[in-house]
Amino acid sequence: MERVKKIFVLVHLVLWTLFTMLASLQLSSEGDRWPTLTTGFILTCLLVFYGNFYLLTSYSGKKNRKAYYRKLIAIMLIGPLPFVYLHPRAFEEWENPYGYYLMTLVTIVPVFTFLGWLARITENLVLNTIKKEQLEKQAVEAELHYLKAQINPHFLFNTLNNIHTLVYKQAPAAPEAVLHLSSLMRYMIYESNSATVPLSREMNYLQDYMSLQQLRYKNSPVVDMEVEGDITSGHIAPLLFIHLLENAYKHSPARLEPSAIKVRVTLKENTLTLSIENPINKISRNTLEEPGGIGLPNVKKRLALLYPDQHSLEISSTDELYNVTLVIHNLQTQVHEREAQLLYN
Template sequence: MERVKKIFVLVHLVLWTLFSLLVALQLSDEGDHRLSLTTGFILTCLLVFYGNFSLLINFSGKKKNRAYYLRLLAIMLLGPLPFVIFHPKGLETLQDSYEYYMMTLITVVPAFTFLGWLARITENLVLNTIRKEQLEKQAVEAELHYLKSQINPHFLFNTLNNIHTLVYKQAPAAPEAVLRLSSLMRYMIYESNSATVPLSREMNYLQDYVSLQQLRYKKSPVVDLEVVGDTTTWYIAPLLFIHLLENAYKHSTARLEPGDIKLTIEVKENTLTFRILNPIGNSAGKTLEEPGGIGLPNVRKRLALLYPEKHSLEIENLGELFIVTLKIYGLHTQAHEREAELLYN
């Protein structure tokens, strides 16, 4: 906001400088009187313009009352005085003073009173628009922060219990499990605070999550994870896929066989396709869309806020299989994200 106000000040300085030069050029034929005429005329314009401009600041958002109109009348009546005083013949006789005063009052004063009002209205419009955008952005950020905070805490408790069992049994997998949990928590708490993160980092987060969930199963990996395309160039909103992956575990059959959950992430040009398939348990079909759930509703809300009209979410219930296909169009690169941030600020 302060930057915009400084820009307005600079615009005022530039325009008044150019206007003063133009007036001086127009009065170049006045010889020795050019400086005094130019000074008087510019001072009159400044007095009327900024008198009304400042008056509108004090009465901004208020109903224009008697005090406003009395002050505006005083500004308009005093406006011609600088021109009359600095005019070489302005004070020679009372008749000359009156004529120059009335000429300025009728021609110059109304014009610059209107310009002062127009400038104040324009600045108010721009500043109010920026304030509204900032408030909307803050509201969106607050809602996104709330949605991101809804990661299922039961996963953390279950993982810690599994790691405790591994440590108790002195299993070789215990140190690796601790490292993966540390990486996952660091990403959730610190790295995901950015508006966007490298897609490759989001993929690592999902892989850590899958590895920790695998502690519950003694068989080969129950998740068949396939990544197609380049994930190092593109950036994406963090923690966007975790609820879909959580749902796949939560609503699958009690006993998962190796490769039962199939997760495919494909990046083609600047479009990302996230597709996850899982077998449905006996009671899963009734709970996938339950009002109290936060998985799919959470994803829908975040997508609507982050990628309006740039995504598609398809959900298929085939009886024994549940398929979710998410497409995001127009992924950002790091350079593009930095440029957008600079333009906004």
């Protein structure tokens, strides 16, 4: 906001400098008297312009209208005095000062009174618009933090229980499980605070999640994950895919065959496509209004905030399978936090 105000000050200085040069050029035909004449003219313009400009700043409320109008009339009556006093012809005859005063009061004063009002209204409009956008941006950030906080904490407790069992049995997989959990928590607590993260890091996070979930199954990996494209070149909002993958586990049968859950990630020409397919848990199917349960509203809200008009989320199902397909366009462009950074700092 301070930067915007400094820009306005610079605009005022530039415009008044140009106007002074133009007035000097116009009044140069007055011979040697043009510097004095120009000085009086500019002082009158400045007095009227900034008198009204700052009155509007001080008396913006409706309750102060009477005080505003009284002071504005006083400024308008005083405004012509510098021009009349410094005008080289005004005092050649004793009646002339009144004529010059009335001429200035009728011609110059109304114009610069209006320009002062216009400048104040314009600046107020710009500043109020920026304030509104800042408040909207803060509201968006607050909601995004809230949505991030909704990442299901039960996974952590379940994982700790599984690791406890491995440690108790002195299973060889216990140290590796701790490392996966450490990596996952580090990402969730620290790295996910950024507006975007490398897509490859988000994929590593999903891999850690799948490795920890795999502790529940004795057979081969139950997730078949394929990645196509250079994921190191893309950036994505953090923790955006975890709900979709979590729901695939949650709503699948308790016993899963190897590669029962299929995850496909494709990055092509800045367009990311994520597809997750999982078998249906027929026991809990009738209790769900739609695949994904409470996780999908979270994902939909975050997508709407982060990638407005840049994404599509399709959900389909058969008697045996659920499929969720997410497409995000222009992946390498910044997300919602990119807006209005030029003027806010």
